Every structure is written in structure tokens, then in C-alpha cells.
Amino acid sequence: MFKLAAKAVEIADKKRADFADIRVIEDRRQSLSVKNGEIAGLNDTVTLGFGVRVLFNGSWGFASSNIVSGPSIELCTLKALEIARSGAALKGKKARLAAEPAWQDLWQTPFIKDPFGVSIEKKLDLLFQTDSILRKNRKIKVSEGSMSFIREHQWHLTTEGSRIEQVLLSSGAGVSATAISDGEVQIRSYPSTHGGQTLSGGYELIETLDLSGNAERTREEALALLTAPQCPSGRKDLIIGQNQLALQIHESVGHATELDRVLGYEESFAGSSFATTEKLGKFRYAAPIVNLVADATLPGGLATAGYDDDAVQAQRWHIVKNGVLSGYMTNREFAHAIGSGRSRGSCRADGFSNIPITRICNLSLMPGRTPYEELISSTKDGIIMENNKSWSIDQKRLNFQFGCELGWLVKNGKKTTLVKNPTYQGITPEFWNSCNAIADENSWRLYGVANCGKGQPMQTAMMCHGSSPARFKNVKIGVKSI
């Protein structure tokens, strides 16, 4: 494949491009879903294609095609050059790339069981078995279960001499039960919402989830929510479970520290960020106990790879260190904007047909020192929230509102009443500065975000967020004015 891909690099060099690269990608994915005892989806997909990126006179051009042949690669490379030339007339600041060694390497996701080697029957049996447990009550009107597996084989060649082959593998599964009765609709998911849990690795991940073993609890909690009281509005100490904290980290820290959006390059769509570059190293983003670390080397992480799509080697670095804003997600084009000579390697593309853009890496909250039980026993008037149900945050990543599947009131150190439709609101720095306890490493869990949308044209990327449950003081619960 490298031999074929070399055509793009040769043409770009001949035309005196500043930089060019080609990524050829073969993608295999399998998705299975069962709903209400029937197959709701069973798809096996194989795609192949390439994308050529050219930097010419400081201006970018990109073209892609699913026809992988010498003439097609030549045509696309010339198209990318034409596009780059057209943009150069309206380019004030010429793009230049931070230095990176030329890498020649083969990297692949470690796994135990190849998910594509596990039979369809075995996968469907597990989904149907779980589904039948979920439906063992007439008030469960919708039961769903799904699995998905992705293997992306990449060949990446650059004009700087990098020649990188990577095979990235991910596996995921999840189930949910929706109870409907007397004008009430309540959903409970396991192990997480938005399609369940996805991590990098093989079928062994599905086996550790124990979907059928957790189906009865999932069903009973959905039923219990039908008659649970409405979550009260007011200010309370909020204990957030790991799967909701994953989204909190994602939305209010991950996106807020993507350097392209900080610099305004996402203003027209997703927005910008309050975490502007003059705050680096000074801004009190969070309480001093908060440490948030980006890590492209994290085992199981969905953004874990040997190299990003800028051909930058994987790294680990602080985004928030002891509560202070300490870093950004960067690509090679924008790294110099924070005075950095090297990109952190957070530049990725959705498949072959999209240009690489700055993305959130795996970003995790480091564990604290408090045992989880003590986190609860030391809370006088609080609420525990788990599993995201809705999410919304403003275009500078300040004002957010999240809804969860369920809440448990905590009174005088004891978990008391189950409540439905819990929501909380906050302003990002105030919220993270109110963090007054983080549970210890015994309750640290990693959760995948498999559908993060960004960019125009819209691209989807995957990453993970790890955390132990954490407590935030005096948070606005519910939506009534307080």
C-alpha cells in the first residue's frame, strides 16, 4: 500500500508543496443490535479510501476518494494542490508546522480476542438473552442491546519521511430498558448511555461487561424510576458517578482546551472557548485537588495510538495541574500559538475522507484519596447522579446543563431516596473550583465517548475519560430559578 501511496508524496514534492501527506485507510466494522426481541440492525462494513493533504504556500488543500489507484491518487493530489492555491489568496497568516521527527513504525492496539473472529451467533445469543431479561415486565416498552467493533488499518506517508502503519481496534456494547406508564417515560442503561461502553481492545471487553448479569438490575431501576419522586430543585452537594463525570470532563474541559477552538477556528460552528491562551499556566480552572491528564498512551483508551494523523508520536501531559490550566490539545499547525516547539499529537481525522483536525485526547481526572464510601458518609445534604441522559453547554464552554438517568438523595451521610429526572447546571470554572473531594483509585473507571462530533464537514472521533466519583459543593440542582 505504501508503494501506491508514494505517488501523492512524489507529486507534492515535485510541485514544491511545503508539506503533504496521504493516509490510506481500510476500515472494517460490525454492528449488531437487538430491540424488543427482534434484530434491529446487523451490518458488516468494509471500506477503503485515501485522503491527500497538501500545504502549499502556507495554505491547506485536501481531497479524498474511495477509488484507490495510481491515477486516482494523482488526480486527488492535483485537486488538493488546486484547492490550496485557491485559498492562498485569502490567507493572512501562513500555516507552518511544528517540527516532528520522521517516524517509520508499525503500531497496533493490543487485544486478546479478535472480535471479528467471534461468531455472529455467539454475539446475538448474548444480546437476545439480555434482551429477554430486560423485557420481563410489561411496563418495559422498549428493550435494546447493541455491540459494535471497529478495526481501522492505516497507512500514513508524509513528505517529511514518516511512514507509519497502524491497526486500531475498538469494541463496545450496551443495553437499555425504557419503562413507560401513566404518562411517564424512564430509561436506564448499562454500563453507560449513548450506546454503552466502548474501549480499545478486543472481544474480551464485552465479556467483562457481563451484560446479562446486569440486565435485571437495569430493568428494576427503570421500573423504580417510574414511581420515584421528581428530583428536588435547590443547591446541594453533588456526587457525580464515573460515567457522567466522563461527559462532564469531555464537554467542560476537553472541548474547552482544543487549541483550534481556543484560537477561534471553530467559531462558526461549535464555538470558541473561555480558556484563552493568556490564561495558560495562571488560570485557576479547578480546585487544587483537581488534576486532569491527557494521555494518548493510556491502555484501553479510544484515542490511544502510536501516532496521531499529523504523524506525531503519542504523548501524556497535564491539561489541568493542581487546579491550574496547564496545557491544550494541539496539532502541528497551532502548537506555536502557545510557544510550543512540538505538537502534543491531538490531531485526528474521521476516516479517509476527512482532513485531520484538533481533537480531544483521552482525558482523565486523576484519583483522589477519599474512599468512595467516605465520600458519601461525609456528605450532609447531597445527591448522587449517574449515567448521562441529556447534555448542553454554551459556545464558550461556560454555562452547562446535564441531565442524568437517576439520582440518589444523600442525607446526613446516607444514601436515601431514588429520584427521577435529575439535572444540574453550572459555570465551568466555578463548578470545577467547587470540587472538594475525589474518590480514590479503587473506584477509578475508564469510559469511552464513541461519537464526539466536531468540525465542518462534521467528523466523529472517539476518546476516553477516566475518573473516580467526585463531589462538588453547592451545585444548582434542577431548573427552577434559585
Add this chain to the structure above:
Amino acid sequence: MNKPENICERIFALAKDVQTEALIERSTGALTRFADNEISQNVYSDSSNISIRFVDNGRTSRVTLNQSDEAALTRAVKTGLETLKKQKKDVSLLPLAGPGRIEHGKNIFSKDTADLSPSYRAQKIKSLVQACKKAGQTAYGTLENGLSSCTVANSRGVFAEHRESCITYSVTVRDGDGFGWAETPAACAGQIDFEAVNRTARLKASMSKKPSDIKPGRYPVILEPAAAADLLSYLCVFGFGGLFYNEGSSFASGNLGKKLLSGKLSIEDYALHGPASGMPFDFEGQPRRRVVLVDNGVLKGVVHDRKTASAAKTRSTGHALPQPSSFTPFPLNLSVRPGDSSVEEMIKSSERAVLVTQFHYTNLLKPLNVEMTGMTRNGTFLIENGKISKPLKNLRFTQSITEAFRETEAVGRTAELRQVWGKLSCPAFKLKAFNFSSATEF
């Protein structure tokens, strides 16, 4: 890529006597993105997909590929047929549909628009950037164009083809701490008034400077078309999707024929003609029918695919997604009937109200009353005594959309085409009360 009809023929021959459906999609897309008064990203992509579904005696499978050579098709069909054998029989699985008569609506394909060059896009953007630089403003946005085509065919004789072009010009302008936005999607470049888009975004930005705080609470609200379209698209998907209706998670469940919305509100879905027209058939190759969802506030109908229609003991309205699907069929070509007011008249008739240009990051909280949350963006203003009195800092809303549109006070006489879940032609609305639950810092 080979011609779709030849690919279909080959697939059906390879599958022999198993019922087989082919969905062939091709799209080209070119997009120039600009930020900070310069072009920041410039891309082109050309992609095709072939998705094949097999149905045999209560069993189904799907394979998808993007190569159309003999070896790739043979491999895909073999994989699909093997998967088919490994399932338990589902007695409720419908066989593939037979052919229906598909009418074609107005032409929404322009080759010139699909093929617009990067230098055309750069020239259009340059005009905006020059004006912004001169006025001390900063431009952001996109100009994109392309085509999409879709062929649905099956071994029972269905064969349907559609293609359309698209162009969208979207502009955000920053003026100090003020932001403005305007956007026009169209099938043909000639339908876009580029200068008008530039003018609106620039004016809004300049009017939005130095925004003030306002106490969150319930206010009468004037929603410009983009803001109203965002909310109404959720109302239509979660209210009028056949699967949600059948499952009982829609406010329309058991309520067809009842007046649950304002008498000023009428919505229909119509793919063939009208302002939001599109593909005249669904992903089972069935003709999309005209469906009145709301008529003067009365809930009239929901959209179905063959499966949800069968469960509801009615016929498909031609709204299937690729099957099997766990999501509801939903309307893709919506138009909201315009009223007799203008935004200016809505402002003039308001003693105190909030004017919203656009919403950001909207999301559903509760399906049964379509309770949603989201932020205002790119131009939020306070109306006092019939005039815009000042720009406001952005606000978060948390509001049931059914309740909000039950108390519609005025509907705009001019509708704009928006692209949300699908296409939606929508005018401005004035609503009696809207709950802003919190504020942000800008």
C-alpha cells in the same frame, strides 16, 4: 464507479433466490471554511457506498462496502448470506417491499452548483472579508457545495433514483464582544443572496455589542426562523415519528384528532413539492406521501415505515430509514405554514420580550412533552415598548416545546429553509411565554 443499475443487477445475480435490496449512495462535497478573516480549511471529498440487505424466511442481514469491483461484490454477498444463516427466525420480519408508483417532484439538481470551484468559493468569501476588515469586524463561516445521489433497488422490482445538489453559505461575524449570524441553504447557487447574508450577520454583530444581563425567568419570546426551526424539528421527530408513537413515548400517542397546539400552527411533510422538497422515496424504495402532522393546532398524522405502519394497522407513508432500524421513521421534508405577521410587527406589538436569532446545542430532556434545553447564540435582544432596547448576554432555556407552541401569539409571513434533522421551512414565531433557566457570562 460502475453505473448503479449494473451494480444492482450484479448483486441480485450473486444473491440468487434470496430477497435482496441495494442502497447505493454517492456524494461529492467541497467546503471552504474561514475564520479570523482568512481561509482556514479547504476540502473536497468524493465517496460512494453500496449497502446490501438480504431477507430470507424471517432472517435478515446487511453488508456495506465502497468498492464495486466483482471481487468486492462477491465477497460482500457471500458474507451477507453467511450471516443470514446464523440467525434465529423472526416471524414478524417483513419481506422486501414490492414496487410502488413513485412520482418525481421539482428538479433540485444543478450541475453548476455541484461543481462550483474552490476559486468561486474564495471569491465570495473575499467579498465578506474585505467588508469586515474595513469595519473592524471579523468573519467566520463556511461556503460548501456538492451533490448527493441515492439509488434504492430490490430483487422484487423496486428501482428508484434521486439526485440533488446543495450549497450552504453560513456566516458568523464578530464585532468586539458582539456576534451575528446568518445562513442560507439552497439547491442552487443562484438562490442565495450572498450580500444579504453578509449584511444580516454584520448588522447583528454590531447590534450585539456590549450585551447586558437579564434575570432568568419566563418571558414572551420572538423566535427568528432559525431558532423556531430548531425547536419545531425536535417536536416533529419526537412527536410524529411512527415508532415513538407506537411505543407511547410521543405526545401524539393516543391524541390524534385532538387540539394540543395553537390554532396558528400547521405543519406538513411533503417531499415532492413545496419549500422543503427532497428525495421522493424512502430507503425501502416506497413513495414518500404528503402527511399533514398538525392542522390549525390539531394533531392529524404521524409518519411510518412499513414496519411501524403494520404495527399501527395503517399503511407506510414512505419514511423508512435503512432497515432494520432501531430509530423511528421521521419527517425529513417539513414545512410550517406561514402566518400573517413580520418580525418587525412582532417586535412592535411587544411591551417586553426576548428576541432570539439562533439556538445552540439544543437537546431533549423529556420526550413526552418535548422538554428541551439549549443556549441562545449570535444575537439575543431585549424588546421594550415595541423596540429593540438592548442586546442581552446569552441565556439557557429549559422549556416544554409543546407547551410553548400551545400559546403562539403570531406566526411570520415569510418562511426560511433550514436544515436540522432534515429540511424544514419555517417562519418566525412569537410565543406568549418561554422559560429561560439561567444565564451565561457573554
